[in-house]
Amino acid sequence: xxxxxxxxxxxxxxxxxxxxxxxxxxxxxxxxxxxxxxxxxxxxxxxxxxxxxxxxxxxxxxxxxxxxxxxxxxxxxxxxxxxxxxxxxxxxxxxxxxxxxxxxxxxxxxxxxxxxxxxxxxxxxxxxxxxxxxxxxxxxxxxxxxxxxxxxxxxxxxxxxxxxxxxxxxxxxxxxxxxxxxxxxxxxxxxxxxxxxxxxxxxxxxxxxxxxxxxxxxxxxxxxxxxxxxxxxxxx
Amino acid sequence: xxxxxxxxxxxxxxxxxxxxxxxxxxxxxxxxxxxxxxxxxxxxxxxxxxxxxxxxxxxxxxxxxxxxxxxxxxxxxxxxxxxxxxxxxxxxxxxxxxxxxxxxxxxxxxxxxxxxxxxxxxxxxxxxxxxxxxxxxxxxxxxxxxxxxxxxxxxxxxxxxxxxxxxxxxxxxxxxxxxxxxxxxxxxxxxxxxxxxxxxxxxxxxxxxxxxxxxxxxxxxxxxx
Ligand SMILES: Nc1nc2c(ncn2[C@@H]2O[C@H](COP(=O)(O)OP(=O)(O)OP(=O)(O)O)[C@@H](O)[C@H]2O)c(=O)[nH]1
Ligand SMILES: [Mg+2]
Numbered sequence: 001x002x003x004x005x006x007x008x009x010x011x012x013x014x015x016x017x018x019x020x021x022x023x024x025x026x027x028x029x030x031x032x033x034x035x036x037x038x039x040x041x042x043x044x045x046x047x048x049x050x051x052x053x054x055x056x057x058x059x060x061x062x063x064x065x066x067x068x069x070x071x072x073x074x075x076x077x078x079x080x081x082x083x084x085x086x087x088x089x090x091x092x093x094x095x096x097x098x099x100x101x102x103x104x105x106x107x108x109x110x111x112x113x114x115x116x117x118x119x120x121x122x123x124x125x126x127x128x129x130x131x132x133x134x135x136x137x138x139x140x141x142x143x144x145x146x147x148x149x150x151x152x153x154x155x156x157x158x159x160x161x162x163x164x165x166x167x168x169x170x171x172x173x174x175x176x177x178x179x180x181x182x183x184x185x186x187x188x189x190x191x192x193x194x195x196x197x198x199x200x201x202x203x204x205x206x207x208x209x210x211x212x213x214x215x216x217x218x219x220x221x222x223x224x225x226x227x228x229x230x231x232x233x234x235x236x
Numbered sequence: 237x238x239x240x241x242x243x244x245x246x247x248x249x250x251x252x253x254x255x256x257x258x259x260x261x262x263x264x265x266x267x268x269x270x271x272x273x274x275x276x277x278x279x280x281x282x283x284x285x286x287x288x289x290x291x292x293x294x295x296x297x298x299x300x301x302x303x304x305x306x307x308x309x310x311x312x313x314x315x316x317x318x319x320x321x322x323x324x325x326x327x328x329x330x331x332x333x334x335x336x337x338x339x340x341x342x343x344x345x346x347x348x349x350x351x352x353x354x355x356x357x358x359x360x361x362x363x364x365x366x367x368x369x370x371x372x373x374x375x376x377x378x379x380x381x382x383x384x385x386x387x388x389x390x391x392x393x394x395x396x397x398x399x400x401x402x403x404x405x406x407x408x409x410x411x412x413x414x415x416x417x418x419x420x421x422x423x424x425x426x427x428x429x430x431x432x433x434x435x436x437x438x439x440x441x442x443x444x445x446x447x448x449x450x451x452x453x454x455x456x457x458x459x460x461x
Binding site: 025027028029030031032033034102105106107109110166169230231232233234235 | 299300301302323324325326327330331334335336337338340341
């Protein structure tokens with residue numbers, strides 16, 4: 001794969017594109033998902049900002065890390081179809097696989113409008129029902145002139161930003177407190193993104209075995225249950 | 237490579253009037269308006285009135301249930317494979333205006349499963365007076381209010397009342413019971429909307445949904461012309 005990206009100056013040097021991609025208003029369907037927070041709220045595991053911080057920390061170091069590394073690998077040019085399989089292998093819950101592909105398909109639409117390129121077209125053609133969202137995000141990041149750390153940051157941030165926004169809606173939690181939770185997590189987020197990027201850089205040569213496979217069994221279990229709720233505010 | 241480079245457009249362009257094979261895609265009409273004004277009842281009545289002439293599908297945007305989709309299924313206004321429910325994360329106005337990706341996916345899936353379609357009706361979950369549809373999602377939009385929500389709503393205006401391609405004032409049968417002045421509503425609507433059309437309906441009596449169905453037929457004729 002070539003290292004020059006179609007819309008950026010030199011790979012990894014773009015910064016404003018990262019803001020566009022990481023913006024919660026980027027129209028890629030994320031607003032309808034709580035990242036497992038709705039199930040945790042219902043079960044009484046998230047009742048306040050302290051609980052939210054604990055939940056987010058757990059998610060960041062498990063699915064957050066795993067997803068961020070997949071995105072980083074895609075951003076450095078590892079084969080997205082191989083990564084898509086690796087993502088399946090790291091996602092035991094069928095409900096979460098469905099969600100990841102749905103969000104991947106939705107991100108693909110926005111990405112092709114924002115940074116049209118052959119790599120996105122090829123992935124869309126190979127996975128018309130959607131590839132895993134972090135994989136699409138990594139390919140998008142590359143198209144936008146961003147590097148593996150940027151892609152990893154985006155995904156790691158999303159892994160905690162989604163639940164925080166959802167909990168504001170679900171509990172009426174003070175939005176300043178929720179934002180403070182995210183700010184306190186920022187140093188850990190940077191660490192996770194760095195680890196993810198390191199692993200991602202090794203993937204093209206070493207294969208997907210170089211990528212972390214941290215998981216959160218409780219998130220998998222509650223996601224399965226949540227998908228069957230007849231009444232819910234969030235899709236996942 | 238440039239941003240205007242043309243790429244394979246099977247999924248990329250939301251508002252394109254043509255399908256990837258070049259034929260004209262289905263006309264998409266959005267129905268929005270406050271909670272309980274009669275959006276689902278209007279969709280159901282439109283399906284009954286138009287389904288023998290046109291190939292129709294419906295996308296619902298529910299707030300926290302599948303209530304709207306289930307009502308349509310229960311009443312068998314269309315076969316189940318023609319009805320898709322989109323989940324909105326508690327924010328229908330986001331799903332129909334700011335981030336339309338899940339709705340566009342539903343539209344695409346319906347075209348794939350039961351297409352080619354002539355008409356797709358997209359119902360928004362009941363929301364506030366400022367909720368309107370993105371032009372990337374629908375080609376025309378209907379704003380449904382009712383007489384029982386207060387006869388001052390047309391006067392208050394807001395994007396739905398002022399800019400919708402058709403304003404429907406529903407439940408006129410209830411006007412005498414809630415003290416709503418239909419003449420005043422018509423006058424205020426004209427002031428807010430100028431030449432844009434207004435339909436007064438009662439789905440439980442008289443000619444029912446006919447004024448709206450006639451308007452939709454007109455839109456369909458213009459779309460396929
Ligand atoms: N009397 C009378 N009742 C009506 C009329 N149209 C709808 N209704 C009733 O109003 C209630 C709400 O109608 P819906 O069609 O569910 O309203 P909606 O706008 O879809 O509601 P949400 O999706 O919850 O926002 C139902 O009980 C309908 O039977 C009408 O013209 N006259
Ligand atoms: Mg309804």
